[in-house]
Amino acid sequence: MEKPSLPSGTRDFSPAVMQGRKYILSVMETIFVSHGFGAMETPALENLQTLQGKYGDEGDQLLFKVLNSGDFLSKVNEKTIQEKDSKKLATQIADRGLRYDLTVPLARFVVMNRDKITFPFKRYQIQPVWRADRPQRGRYREFWQCDIDVVGTQSVVSESELIEMVQEVFFRLDLRVNIRINHRGVLDSFLPILGSVENWNSFMIVIDKADKIGKEGVIRELEARGLGMAVSAWNWLWDSKSTTGNEAKIALAESAELIQGSALQKALTDTKQILNLLGSTANVVLDFTLARGLSYYTGMVFEIELNDGRLPEDFRLGSLGGGGRYDNLTEIFGLRDVSGVGVSFGLDRVFDSLEAGTLFPVFGFNQQSVLVCAMDDTCLQFAVNTARALRAAGLHCELYPGTPKLKKQLDYANSNSLGYAAIIGNVERDAQKVSFKNLHAGTQQLLSIAEIIQVLTLPK
């Protein structure tokens, strides 16, 4: 008789928690649908061939692999078994794995269904993903992503619309965020200065540490790595960070002698157009140092950063999602020239943030609900009929199963925050009326079913 437990990094969602999650999702879905995005889902199980090699070496190690069925060892060659090499054996005994994100499945779907899809293809997808990461606060092994993507157009109207949707989502959720944006073209412009892609990659890794080692620390490390030619670029990036306002930043980049070329020009033109199209740029912060991974993105990148002073101090900051444009979304599966742009929201972090700030609305649903209580079995039939009639009128109504003491039934109503009890004993049954109790106010009246419906459905 084992004591049951959950795998590390996974969670149950009780009805109380589900109320909050469904609230967040309904806000998001309403906005997604109003912008013409359609729901899509893909299987949790994908062929490992689809997943491997798409997320870098680290990602490959974080994939959950599913053991083949039956006598999976029968197809493994003797040598692999003798070598005791887990990595090699895994490739022979596991053909499938669990979805790691929602972008690679989208790319696979687009390639497999390219003849049926009308482009631009706008879909949203809300599903769990799995990563064999070390669990810690706010980081789970099974967690939910909410992705919106536009596939098959290069128009920056999509970038602008996605940023606007992010703004709408957090406005309606009443959670304060900054949306950091950048265009990879700005960073790509440093390539001539660095001389090679390898140097450029090293440069990105070093400047990514600026938060920890400071401006001078970055310079020291650049020089130590033989990247002294990039110090001026770094100085420029550091200065751009302290420049206030998006327009001023664009002007700074346009006037910089240091960085030039068509990549920069396109980046700045795109960025200006996106900022112009956006209704409100109040919480959109242009940050030339934002890279969001080295290889994946090719155009605009976004990062949704929590910045809400009402939250407990250790919760105020942090990423709630991000995204960007990837010009070669489907190329990994052999279909070229399909550009995509998308944003991914982390449902669990949004939930945790709203909860930490007690920013969820009061879920009032139960307060309009009625518990029908039968005092004994001879009253059950009338109780069933009462519950049925109230539900037929569109009300939420529970019939307590069984006929224990009234106190027990009312305790249930209170525990579940139900607003009313419809109590039925012999007197009520014979009169075909109900003792209708307002559990909040403590008042009670003898009412007919029609009168109850009137009380509960008429505007207050």
Place this chain on the structure above:
Amino acid sequence: MEKPSLPSGTRDFSPAVMQGRKYILSVMETIFVSHGFGAMETPALENLQTLQGKYGDEGDQLLFKVLNSGDFLSKVNEKTIQEKDSKKLATQIADRGLRYDLTVPLARFVVMNRDKITFPFKRYQIQPVWRADRPQRGRYREFWQCDIDVVGTQSVVSESELIEMVQEVFFRLDLRVNIRINHRGVLDSFLPILGSVENWNSFMIVIDKADKIGKEGVIRELEARGLGMAVSAWNWLWDSKSTTGNEAKIALAESAELIQGSALQKALTDTKQILNLLGSTANVVLDFTLARGLSYYTGMVFEIELNDGRLPEDFRLGSLGGGGRYDNLTEIFGLRDVSGVGVSFGLDRVFDSLEAGTLFPVFGFNQQSVLVCAMDDTCLQFAVNTARALRAAGLHCELYPGTPKLKKQLDYANSNSLGYAAIIGNVERDAQKVSFKNLHAGTQQLLSIAEIIQVLTLPK
């Protein structure tokens, strides 16, 4: 550059399919919530310890096992590796598996949260489950279950309510079903005749073949297996099948000299009470031969059987779900005396049935949607403002990303069945009006944004 594919037995759900699935789920959820059931979710990943031994040997073989991370072979002892025994090795390299149903996770949840739950605990759960079964039409390896359960009461009011909810679900979905019911107590009453549990189990296996081998075939096989003492019981069951009406069946059982005892009495009392409490018993068919597996259930059992003459012939019949009462739900995890009763709907089969019968309603949503089309980039800003204003009025509105030829934009609107196009060229921009086209009727008017909102929001 591999050609992407999906694992056998799994599927993508495109936005068109998702509309149907969301429709089914919204019907179900509305009914579940109106009866006071709360949403719950559990992780896809469960410890194998939680899952194994709960579904019989066959079930254990159908579990998808997830390979441990990292160097999983390092903890395996040499002997196991040399033996090349897949089953044994699996126990040492896989600690977790994928959820096989929603009932065992519910039991685990109840045990782990027993101090926080108010009983009776009424939850619904809509999530995928995984079985490494041979895929075939209507049977998938990743499929969705929708479960409703009441935990912690023995009252048959719950059985009655669950059956009523099944009726409501299929009434609203406009899908014709019969709900076959039985009480395990009736079958248990044959135990004294059979003499032992083993014989009783064999008896159940044989009579389960009646569809294929007929009444006489069952008798022959019973005698061949040395179960001649059960022939009279079988004759009685066969006769009961041809008896018309639930009341007549109960009367038949009450008068049967063959079967007696308290199990039968309780079974018949329960059954009568459930049928009495039910509002409509028109599609509730008492069938004393219904067993639904041998060991799991302890009281009432249900089976939802499709019976819809409007469907294609090979689709008319089949199970859309089932359930029953299990008195020892949580005992497998060491918590005794918690009775549960539940029904599980198979979402995929319900979807396939509605689709086969073209019984889905017309999803009219897109027909009220507007595509805003800008003729060139100088019109984009006004187009963005138009889309924003329409959405602010609660309308669904898409802005075509980019400014290709109008024909291409209108083709997109038609492919996605959008009802209207708001076309914006120089003339419209300068007039701050929109050429508003009804794509169904083909008519077009020059309207202000306020006028469009009026057209689309006023009752017809």
